[in-house]
Amino acid sequence: MLKISQRGKQMPASPIRKLVPYAEAAKKKGIKVYHLNIGQPDIETPKEMLDAVRRADIKVLEYSHSAGNESYRKKLVSYYKKVGIDITPEQIIITTGGSEAIQFGFFCCLNPGDEVIIPEPFYANYNSFAIAAGITVIPITSYINTGFALPPISEFTKLITSKTKAIVICNPNNPTGYLYSREEMEELKSICIQHNLFLFSDEAYREFCYEGENISAMHLTEMNEHVVMMDTISKRYSACGARLGAFVTKNKDVYAAAMKFAQARLSPPGLAQIMGEAAVDLPDSYFFKPKSEYLERRNLLVQRLNAIPGVYCPNPGGAFYVLAKLPIDDCDIFCQWLLESFSHNNQTVMLAPATGFYGTPGLGKNEVRLAYVLNVKALDAAMDCLEIALEQYPGKVICTELISEIER
Amino acid sequence: MLKISQRGKQMPASPIRKLVPYAEAAKKKGIKVYHLNIGQPDIETPKEMLDAVRRADIKVLEYSHSAGNESYRKKLVSYYKKVGIDITPEQIIITTGGSEAIQFGFFCCLNPGDEVIIPEPFYANYNSFAIAAGITVIPITSYINTGFALPPISEFTKLITSKTKAIVICNPNNPTGYLYSREEMEELKSICIQHNLFLFSDEAYREFCYEGENISAMHLTEMNEHVVMMDTISKRYSACGARLGAFVTKNKDVYAAAMKFAQARLSPPGLAQIMGEAAVDLPDSYFFKPKSEYLERRNLLVQRLNAIPGVYCPNPGGAFYVLAKLPIDDCDIFCQWLLESFSHNNQTVMLAPATGFYGTPGLGKNEVRLAYVLNVKALDAAMDCLEIALEQYPGKVICTELISEIER
Numbered sequence: 001m002l003k004i005s006q007r008g009k010q011m012p013a014s015p016i017r018k019l020v021p022y023a024e025a026a027k028k029k030g031i032k033v034y035h036l037n038i039g040q041p042d043i044e045t046p047k048e049m050l051d052a053v054r055r056a057d058i059k060v061l062e063y064s065h066s067a068g069n070e071s072y073r074k075k076l077v078s079y080y081k082k083v084g085i086d087i088t089p090e091q092i093i094i095t096t097g098g099s100e101a102i103q104f105g106f107f108c109c110l111n112p113g114d115e116v117i118i119p120e121p122f123y124a125n126y127n128s129f130a131i132a133a134g135i136t137v138i139p140i141t142s143y144i145n146t147g148f149a150l151p152p153i154s155e156f157t158k159l160i161t162s163k164t165k166a167i168v169i170c171n172p173n174n175p176t177g178y179l180y181s182r183e184e185m186e187e188l189k190s191i192c193i194q195h196n197l198f199l200f201s202d203e204a205y206r207e208f209c210y211e212g213e214n215i216s217a218m219h220l221t222e223m224n225e226h227v228v229m230m231d232t233i234s235k236r237y238s239a240c241g242a243r244l245g246a247f248v249t250k251n252k253d254v255y256a257a258a259m260k261f262a263q264a265r266l267s268p269p270g271l272a273q274i275m276g277e278a279a280v281d282l283p284d285s286y287f288f289k290p291k292s293e294y295l296e297r298r299n300l301l302v303q304r305l306n307a308i309p310g311v312y313c314p315n316p317g318g319a320f321y322v323l324a325k326l327p328i329d330d331c332d333i334f335c336q337w338l339l340e341s342f343s344h345n346n347q348t349v350m351l352a353p354a355t356g357f358y359g360t361p362g363l364g365k366n367e368v369r370l371a372y373v374l375n376v377k378a379l380d381a382a383m384d385c386l387e388i389a390l391e392q393y394p395g396k397v398i399c400t401e402l403i404s405e406i407e408r
Numbered sequence: 409m410l411k412i413s414q415r416g417k418q419m420p421a422s423p424i425r426k427l428v429p430y431a432e433a434a435k436k437k438g439i440k441v442y443h444l445n446i447g448q449p450d451i452e453t454p455k456e457m458l459d460a461v462r463r464a465d466i467k468v469l470e471y472s473h474s475a476g477n478e479s480y481r482k483k484l485v486s487y488y489k490k491v492g493i494d495i496t497p498e499q500i501i502i503t504t505g506g507s508e509a510i511q512f513g514f515f516c517c518l519n520p521g522d523e524v525i526i527p528e529p530f531y532a533n534y535n536s537f538a539i540a541a542g543i544t545v546i547p548i549t550s551y552i553n554t555g556f557a558l559p560p561i562s563e564f565t566k567l568i569t570s571k572t573k574a575i576v577i578c579n580p581n582n583p584t585g586y587l588y589s590r591e592e593m594e595e596l597k598s599i600c601i602q603h604n605l606f607l608f609s610d611e612a613y614r615e616f617c618y619e620g621e622n623i624s625a626m627h628l629t630e631m632n633e634h635v636v637m638m639d640t641i642s643k644r645y646s647a648c649g650a651r652l653g654a655f656v657t658k659n660k661d662v663y664a665a666a667m668k669f670a671q672a673r674l675s676p677p678g679l680a681q682i683m684g685e686a687a688v689d690l691p692d693s694y695f696f697k698p699k700s701e702y703l704e705r706r707n708l709l710v711q712r713l714n715a716i717p718g719v720y721c722p723n724p725g726g727a728f729y730v731l732a733k734l735p736i737d738d739c740d741i742f743c744q745w746l747l748e749s750f751s752h753n754n755q756t757v758m759l760a761p762a763t764g765f766y767g768t769p770g771l772g773k774n775e776v777r778l779a780y781v782l783n784v785k786a787l788d789a790a791m792d793c794l795e796i797a798l799e800q801y802p803g804k805v806i807c808t809e810l811i812s813e814i815e816r
Contacts, residue, residue, distance in 0.1 A: 002604060002633050008516040008665030017474070017671055038471075045469045053679065054462045061453045061649040061683075063446075066425070096504050096651065099673040107540055108416040112520060128672035132515055134542065196410060225410050241469040241678030243504065257416030263425055264536030265507040269677040270649030271461065275469075 010131050015124050015356020022339035023350050031343045034382035036370040037335075037350040039174060041320065043238040043290045052278035053271050061270050066262040068094020068246075072273045075280040076246065082284070083206060085218040085229075091250055093258055094268045094276070098204050098232030098245040099125065105200050105228045105247065106133040108257040110165050116200070117159055118168040119151060121175050121323060121357030121364060123202070126168055138164070139359030144325050144367065147314035148176035150184040156191050166198035167191065172205045172214065175357045175369040176323045177298075177316025185215040192226045198254075199223065202230045207287045210295050211317035224250040233272075235320070237279045238290070242272035294320050297372040297379055304383035305370075308390060310398060320372050323354060329395035331355055331368050342389050349382040349389070366397070418539050423532050423764020430747035431758050439751045442790035444778040445743075445758040447582060449728065451646040451698045460686035461679050469678050474670040476502020476654075480681045483688040484654065490692070491614060493626040493637075493656075501655040501666055502676040502684070506612050506640030507533065509655040513608050513636045514541040516665040518573050524608070525567055526576040527559060529583050529731065529765030529772060531610070534576055546572070547767030552733055552775065555722035556584035558592040564599050574606035575599065580613045580622065583765045583777040584731045585706075585724025593623040600634045606662075607631065610638045615695045618703050619725035632658040641680075643728070645687045646698070650680035702728050705780040705787055712791035713778075716798060718806065728780050731762060737803035739763055739776050750797050757790040757797070774805070 016037050023033050067073065073089035080087055095101040102125075110116065112134030118126055120139035130137045138159050142148040156167075167188060172179045180188075192199045201217030217227045232245035249255050262268075298315075301322055305313035310327030328334045331353035338348050354367035372379060390396065424445050431441050475481065481497035488495055503509040510533075518524065520542030526534055528547035538545045546567050550556040564575070575596060580587045588596075600607045609625030625635045640653035657663050670676075706723075709730055713721035718735030736742045739761035746756050762775030780787060798804065 002517075002606060002659065002662075004516055004661050004665045005519050005522075007519070008662075008668070011665065011668040011672070013668055014474075014671040040470055042468060044467050050466055050469070058458055059452050060450060061458070061647045062448055063648045066422075096677070097674060103673075108412055109410075111413050111415070112542060114413075125672045125674075128668070132669065132672070134520060198410060239469045240471045241675065243675065243677045251410065253412050254410075254416075257412045257419065260416070260419040260421055260536070261540065263422040264419070264533045264540070265511075266505060266533075267649065267651065269504070269651045269680060271679040271683075272677060275679075 007131050007134070011128055012124070016352045019335055019339060019350065022336055026339045026348060030346065032347045033339065034347065034349040034374060034378055034385065036372070036374065036382055037352045039235065039320070039371050039373065040240055041235065041238045041373045042375065043293065045239045046237055046279065046282055046286065048282060049237060049239060049275040049278045053274050056274050064267040064270055064273060066267055067092065067259060068268050069273050072277050075277050079280045083216065085216055087218070087248060087250065091248055091255060093247040093255070093262050094273060095245040095247050096268050097234060097243040098202065098230050099129070101230035101232070101245045101247040102126065102129050102200070102202065103132070104258040104261050105230060106130060106135060107261060108254055109198050109228070110135045113163060114165045115161065115163045116166045116168050117156060117164060118359070120359050121148070121354055122168070122359070123170055123174050124356045127359065136163075137359050141360060141363065142176070142178070144312065144314060144323065147316065148173065148178040148323065150180060150187065153187050153191055160195050164195065164197060166200055168200040168202070169217070170202040170204070172209060172316070172318025174205065174319055175321050175352070175354070177319045177321045179209055179212060179317030180215060181212065182215050185217070185220060189220045189223055192223065197226065198228060199226050200228050200230060204232045204235050205319035207236050208291055208294055208320060209318040210298060214318070218248065226251070228254060233276055233279055239275060239279070242275050243269055244272040244276050294372065297376055298322065300376050300379055301370060301372050301383070304380070308387050310390070321369055322372070323367055323369050325367050327390060327397055328366050328393060329397050330365055333395060334393060335368065337393060338389055342392065344385045344388045347381060347385055349385045415539050415542070419536055420532070424760045427743055427747060427758065430744055434747045434756060438754060440755045441747065442755065442757040442782060442786055442793065444780070444782065444790060445760045447643065447728065447779050447781065448648055449643065449646045449781045450783065451701065453647045454645055454687065454690055454694065456690060457645060457647060457683040457686045461682050464682050472675040472678055472681060474675055475500065475667060476676050477681050480685050483685050487688045491624065493624055495626070495656060495658065499656055499658055499663060501663070501670050502681060503653040503655050504676050505642065505651040506610060506638050506653040507537070509638035509640070509653045510534065510537050510608070510610065511540070512655050512666040512669050513638060514538060514543060515669060516662055517606050517636070518543045521571060522573045523569065523571045524574045524576050525564060525572060526767070528767050529556070529762055530576070530767070531578055531582050532764045535767065545767050549768060549771065550584070550586070552720065552722060552731065555724065556581065556586040556731065558588060558595065561595055561599060568603050572603065572605060574608055576608040576610070577625070578610040578612070580617055580724070580726025582613065582727055583729050583760070583762070585727045585729045587617055587620060587725030588623060589620065590623050593625065593628060597628045597631055600631065605634065606636060607634050608636050608638060612640045612643050613727040615644050616699055616702055616728060617726040618706060622726065626656065634659070636662060641684055641687055647683060647687070650683050651677055652680040652684050702780065705784055706730065708784050708787055709778060709780050709791070712788070716795050718798070729777055730780070731775055731777050733775050735798060735805055736774050736801060737805050738773055741803060742801060743776065745801060746797055750800065752793045752796045755789060755793055757793045
C-alpha cells in the first residue's frame with residue numbers, strides 16, 4: 001500500500017472551500033447565494049491591463065527572467081516609490097501570486113522545526129505554507145474587543161523561544177481588516193531587532209485604507225536585514241486570476257537564496273507580467289473609485305451588522321473584510337446551516353467561519369468573516385438574510401459577555 | 409545577524425544560468441552567441457492560443473478553481489485520450505508549469521529524509537525541488553555508450569532502501585533526449601510494484617519522438633496507485649512563458665493531498681488556461697511541422713557533432729536535446745572559455761555543461777548538453793564555431809577510451 005506523506009496528511013483542507021458543496025446544493029435548489037465568503041472582488045479588472053495583453057506582439061511566449069521581466073521590475077520600482085518604498089529592481093523577485101512570495105520567505109529563512117509568530121486570526125494559508133515548509137506557526141491572539149489590534153509586546157516576548165525566527169503580519173489585515181498604526185509597526189520593529197527576527201509583511205491590501213495611513217514594513221528604518229515584503233496585484237487591481245505577486249527584500253542573502261528557488265521554477269507567468277506593467281501605468285486616480293466603493297460597502301456592512309441584536313463588528317481600517325461576533329454556538333455549523341437549511345425570499349448568504357483563521361483550537365467559534373466583495377445592494381440583501389437567519393437559527397445563544405464588552 | 413535557512417544555502421544555483429554573465433559580456437564585445445544552452449524553443453507559439461486570450465471577454469479576472477477551470481480539464485481529457493491516456497477531469501490538477509506539478513508530487517508523496525531514485529544525467533531542477541522538500545536524490549547512472557538507456561533492474565535494486573519511495577523519469581528525456589522503450593517502461597513497472605514505489609513521470613516532450621513510440625507511464629496497467637504524471641504545455645506548444653502544467657494521477661489519496669496544496673496557492677494562472685484550452689483545439693496536424701523541424705535539426709546536429717574528431721554524440725529518440733562527449737578536460741571551464749576567450753567570425757556558442765545534470769560528483773566532466781532550439785542554419789554556424797573551438801581550446805584531451813568505445 002502506497003502512503004502519502006505526513007505533510008500531505010497534515011495540510012489542512014481550505015476552511016472556506018469545504019462549504020462549497022453546500023453552496024452548490026443550495027444553488028441547485030434555486031436559492032440565490034450571496035458570496036461574502038471569499039476575497040474575490042467583483043470590481044472590474046482595469047481594461048487597460050487586459051488590453052495590454054490583447055495588444056502585445058508576441059511571437060514566442062518565452063520564459064521570462066526568473067526574477068521577472070526587468071522592464072516590469074523597473075516599473076514596480078516607480079510604483080513603490082509613490083507609496084514611499086525606496087527599492088531597486090534587484091531587490092524584487094516577481095512571483096506567482098503573493099502565495100509564492102510567502103513560500104519563498106518561509107523556505108529561504110526558516111529551517112524545519114523553526115517557529116513563526118503570527119497574530120491570530122490570520123490568513124489560513126499561512127498555516128498551509130508553514131506545513132509545507134515544516135515550520136511551526138505560533139499564534140498570538142488578537143481580540144475583537146480591541147478591533148484586533150496588535151497584541152502587546154509583553155505577549156510576544158512570552159512566546160519567543162530559540163526556535164522563533166520570524167513574525168508574519170498582514171497589513172491591512174485579512175481576515176480582520178485591521179490597519180496597524182505607526183506605533184504598532186514600531187513595536188514590531190523593536191521586537192524583531194531585539195530578538196533578531198525576520199518580519200514577513202504581507203501587504204496585499206495596501207491601497208485599501210480608510211482610517212489613517214498605511215505603514216509598510218519597508219518604511220521602517222534600520223530594518224533592511226529583517227524585512228521581507230510579500231505583495232500581489234490580485235486585490236489591488238482586482239486581478240486575482242492573473243497570479244502575479246512580488247517578493248521584496250533588501251537582505252542580500254535572503255534575496256540570493258530566493259533567487260535560487262525562483263530559478264528552479266524557471267519564471268513567473270508571462271502574460272500576467274504584461275498586465276502588471278500596464279497596472280503601474282494606470283493614473284494615480286485609478287484607486288479613487290474602488291476605494292470609495294469599498295468604503296461605502298464597509299460602512300453599510302458595519303452599520304447593518306451592529307444593528308442586529310447580539311452582533312458586534314468592529315469598524316476595520318482597511319482591506320475588504322470584517323470579522324464579526326454573532327450570537328451563535330458554532331460558526332462552522334451556522335455557516336453550513338445558512339446554506340443547507342435556511343433561505344429568505346429564496347436567498348441566503350455564504351460566510352467564512354472564523355475558526356479557520358485561528359491557530360489556537362476553540363477560538364473564533366462565534367465569529368465569521370465577511371468579505372465586502374459585492375455591491376451595496378447585494379450586501380444589503382445579504383444582511384437582510386443574516387438578520388432573519390439569526391432569528392431562526394436553532395443554535396442561537398445570548399452572549400452576555402459580549403454585551404458587557406460593548407457597553408464598556 | 410539574521411541567517412538564511414539550510415535549504416536556502418543547499419539550493420544549487422542554476423548550472424546553466426551561472427554562465428549568463430559571460431554570455432552578456434561576450435555580447436557587449438559584439439560577439440554573436442548561439443544559445444544552445446536552454447530549452448527555450450524558437451518555434452512560434454501557435455497564434456490560435458494567443459488569439460484566444462486576445463478575444464476572451466473578461467470583466468473580472470477571477471481566481472479559477474484550484475484544480476484549474478473545469479472546462480480546461482475536460483478538454484485535456486480529450487487531448488489525453490488521443491495519446492492513449494484514459495483519465496477523468498477529477499484526476500487532473502492544473503499547475504503553474506510542470507515545475508509545480510513536480511513539487512506537488514514530492515511534497516505529497518515523500519517525507520523529509522525519504523529518497524527518490526533518478527537516472528542521471530537528469531533535469532537539474534529535480535534536485536532543487538528535492539532540497540525544498542527535504543528529500544534525497546539517489547542518482548543511478550546511465551551511460552553515453554548505451555545512448556543513456558535505462559540502467560538494468562539489478563542496478564536499481566542495489567540502491568533501494570527502506571527510505572526509497574519513488575523513481576523519477578523524464579521521457580523523452582531532458583537532458584539526454586533518450587526515449588524509453590516499452591520494455592524499459594515495463595521494467596520500471598516491475599520495480600515499482602515489487603518495491604512499492606511511486607513512479608513520477610515527467611512527460612513534457614511527449615510529442616517529440618523520432619524513433620519509436622512514446623510509452624507514457626499512464627499506459628502501464630496495474631499501476632494506477634503508483635503513477636503520478638507531470639506535464640506541461642511549455643515545450644509541446646512552445647509556450648514556456650505561460651507557466652501551465654498538469655499533475656495527473658489515479659491515486660485518490662495522492663490527488664486529495666495535492667488538492668490541498670493546490671488550494672493553499674489558490675489557483676493556476678488564468679490567462680494561460682485560456683491558451684491551454686485553445687491548444688487542445690489545435691488540429692492534430694499541428695505537431696507535424698515542429699516535429700519535422702526538430703527532426704531535421706537533430707539529424708544535422710548529430711551528424712555535425714560526430715564528424716568532429718574526438719566527439720561522440722548518440723542519436724537520441726526524442727525531446728530536443730543531445731548530450732555529447734567532447735575531447736575536453738572540463739566542460740564547465742570549456743563552456744566558460746567559449747564565451748570568455750573564443751570567437752570565430754565574431755561568433756560563439758553557449759552550451760550547458762553536463763556536470764550540472766549529474767548527481768554523482770565528477771561525472772559528466774567531458775560532456776555537454778545542446779538544445780536544438782535554433783534553426784538549421786544557426787545550428788550549422790554554431791557547429792562551425794564548436795569545431796574550431798575544439799581545435800583551439802587549451803584544455804583539449806585525446807580521449808582514447810572514447811575512440812575505442814565507438815570503434816566497438
